[in-house]
Structure formats: structure tokens, C-alpha cells
Amino acid sequence: MEGFLQRFLALYRPVITRLNELMSNYGITYSQWIVIYHLKHRGASTLVEIAARHEVEKPTITRRVKKLMDLGIVEQILGNDKREKIIQLTDTGENIYHVVRKDITELEFRIMDNIPEHERKVAYEIFPKIDDNLKKEKELY
Amino acid sequence: MEGFLQRFLALYRPVITRLNELMSNYGITYSQWIVIYHLKHRGASTLVEIAARHEVEKPTITRRVKKLMDLGIVEQILGNDKREKIIQLTDTGENIYHVVRKDITELEFRIMDNIPEHERKVAYEIFPKIDDNLKKEKELY
DNA sequence: ATCATTTAGTTACCTAGGGTAACTGAAATG
């Protein structure tokens, strides 16, 4: 079987475009949503924690968080270490989380409608395996 | 089951980064590779044909093709309709196709090594279904 | 035949998104 990656990659743009379309109703993009999701599920975090968790560089998170603070979705709280910027969701942020989460879940249901549960599960579990394999092959230089 | 799209999207960056790393040995990127692959499998084509096939806008293909012509991977051939730009792979392009194809196939094998064939197949067949479903939901405005 | 319309391609401009390097200020190390 060949062309797995090709098919995988071809699906990216339609999916991300649809999600960003959905998110644009709330003034955010999918990449910012990742931060919202993180804060909801992991609680208040520093930018470095968020960056590490999602394997992106610090400036990427600085930018996403700046936008979310401008939108009043996220706010800074003070900690002991004054180097750190600890952020959490505002009430607005919590509300947005819930509506967007609902929208995404519904979209997910609609576009997986005709796919049997066990097949979804197989694919769902393949993704992290591929990710692991990529990481392992990177370790070998 | 929830978070399918999340997992799907999270895998995109590692994969595309690895592929672009691989392609950079030949001076191309994955998005340009798509054009090379198209020409190899569909033969000489116009830019509009390529754009339509991959569901991107014309300027996107103009840019990819410009780069590939600069690299001597692709060349223009003349047709009757002087509006059209018909392009095909050069000999260099053919050679690059073969080596890159080999590299991709090998990478694909390595990162799917521990995934049973039937599981790969399930995932492989899910992708176009999701794509179809997205298109159908777009038709409903 | 000619004029309007459609089509192929290009250009200019804008956007999202992310990486790297260099920096600041604060904490930790020793």
C-alpha cells in the first residue's frame, strides 16, 4: 500500500479550512484554539509549558497568547517566578471553550457519520504511532 | 470517541516537516512535489488542470511551476491554444521523481513499520470519506 | 465580421503560521 502520506496530507487543507471557518465566528483560529483547549484541560500554564506540550517554539506561543489576551479570552495571573507568564482562561474564554467545543464535536460527528466506530478507532490510534515512529527516526540523526 | 480531528491535525506538522527535510536534498518542497507527481502520473498538463485536480487556486500552481521551471525540473511544451501553458517533466525531472519517490516510500515504510497492514488500509480509506463528507456539507451552504 | 464573454495565466497584495537569532530581565548556581 502506497500513498498513505499523500492521502493524509491532502486531507489537511480541507479540514483546517473548515475548522478555521467555524472558529472565525468567534474571532479565533484553530492554532489559537489549541491554547484555549490546553488551558481548559491542564489549567493555568506558563507559555513554556504550552510550547513544550505542543512541540512548537516559544515565539509561536507568545503570538497566539497575545492575540487571545487582546480578545479577552485569556488573562495573566501572578506567580512567584517573575520570569514566567502564567495564563488562564477568562470567563469569556470559558464560554468560548464550550461553544467551540460543541461546534467541533458536531462537525466531527457529521464528517465521520458514515464511518464505523471501530474504523475510526483504528485510525485514531494510528496517528500517535506514526508520530512516535517519526520521533524515533529523528533520534537516529 | 472524541478528538479525532485534533490527533489528525497534530500529526500534520511533524509529517510535513519530515517530508520537506527529505525533499530539501533535491531543492524542492512537498507542495512542489505534488506537481511533479501529477505530471508523472497524468502526463503533460495545463496549469488549470493541475489546479483543478488538487483543488487549489491558479496562482498557487503558477508559483509552484515557476520554481520547478527555474530548477529545470519542468518544461513548457507548445499546444494549439496559446492561452494555455502545457508543462511536462524534463529528464532531470524524471530522475528527481524516481529518487524522491523512493525516499518517500522508504520513509513511509519506516514510520508505518509497526502498524498492521489492515489497520493502514482502514485509515487509508477513511481519508477520502472524510473529504467527501466535508464537500457534501459545503454543498448545503 | 465584430463585439461581448469566457478562459488561462500572471501579478500584486494580503493572510496564517511558524522558525531562528538576538535580546532583556529574573532566577539559580556555585
Place this chain on the structure above:
DNA sequence: CATTTCAGTTACCCTAGGTAACTAAATGAT
């Protein structure tokens, strides 16, 4: 107390793609 490490930001770079406006060529319709 000096050096090093760490968190975050800034400036600059890149890829990638979309939209709108345009040119030139081909179609179509009168």
C-alpha cells in the same frame, strides 16, 4: 557576587495559499 540558565519578547525570515485585478487568447452570438 559573578556566571549561567531560563522565560519571554522582538525582529526578521520562510512557506504556503487565497483574492482581486489584470492581459491575452479563444469562443460565441448577433
